[in-house]
Amino acid sequence: MPDSILPLSFYAAYDTRSLAEKLLGCELVHESPDGVTSGIIVETEAYLSDDPACHAYNRRTARTEPMYGIAGTSYVYLIYGMYECFNVVSNHEGIGEAVLIRALQPVKGIELMELRRSLIPGKTAPKIRTKQLKVNELCKGPGNLARAMGIERSLHNNILLTGGPLYIHDREVQDLEIGSSVRIGINVGKELLYRFYIKDNPFVSKL
DNA sequence: GGATAGATTTTCT
DNA sequence: GAAAATCTATCCG
Numbered sequence A: 001m002p003d004s005i006l007p008l009s010f011y012a013a014y015d016t017r018s019l020a021e022k023l024l025g026c027e028l029v030h031e032s033p034d035g036v037t038s039g040i041i042v043e044t045e046a047y048l049s050d051d052p053a054c055h056a057y058n059r060r061t062a063r064t065e066p067m068y069g070i071a072g073t074s075y076v077y078l079i080y081g082m083y084e085c086f087n088v089v090s091n092h093e094g095i096g097e098a099v100l101i102r103a104l105q106p107v108k109g110i111e112l113m114e115l116r117r118s119l120i121p122g123k124t125a126p127k128i129r130t131k132q133l134k135v136n137e138l139c140k141g142p143g144n145l146a147r148a149m150g151i152e153r154s155l156h157n158n159i160l161l162t163g164g165p166l167y168i169h170d171r172e173v174q175d176l177e178i179g180s181s182v183r184i185g186i187n188v189g190k191e192l193l194y195r196f197y198i199k200d201n202p203f204v205s206k207l
Numbered sequence B: 001g002g003a004t005a006g007a008t009t010t011t012c013t
Numbered sequence C: 001g002a003a004a005a006t007c008t009a010t011c012c013g
Helices: A008-010 A014-023 A111-118 A142-149
Strands: A028-032 A034-049 A076-077 A084-088 A098-108 A167-171 A178-180 A195-198
Touching: A008 A167, A014 A034, A014 A098, A014 A195, A028 A098, A034 A111, A034 A142, A076 A142, A098 A111, A098 A142, A098 A195, A111 A142
Parallel strands: none
Antiparallel strands: A028 A034, A028 A167, A034 A098, A034 A195, A076 A084, A084 A098, A178 A195
């Protein structure tokens, strides 16, 4: 069934690492008041409950509470004081695991993405970007992706379903060439090959 | 092309 | 009070 919104049963059908691979090639859509943006998911990372890099590795806290919700819940958090990151919660209720979406190939609303990315974040002196971004830079990396898509913490702890503003479409291609590697920007769990990406796709954040 | 420093604030110790 | 699932500008070769 091409062109259908992923049902909750999809998110619940796989373990976290499998879901991270299955989400590749799917299209993330945000229907915001400003307009619709979307992009093909080309890069993900898995965070498991027995993995020291996972936010839910230690105590269950207020911030990570959505990670313990049902698969298909959104988990959005602020990192380094400036950037938001978007995750899809995975596994069963009560188990704190999620998939970080790291890069998109823009499809809809490219002009809106450019507009949202035209300001460089910064409290003291938010700067206007001087150089025009290339399309493959708009959603490169989790912080940039969230900004281009207009995903903020107001979308934290929502269910990715029909009727909501944020959801994911099924992918059409079944046989994707998928690569894996260690994850980016972490200091623990370095050796785990929990990063997945579409091979030879120029929208991936890093080789 | 790669390496490095600085921005910024929430969260947890 | 330190660390953090990041990004950008700047320096250097």
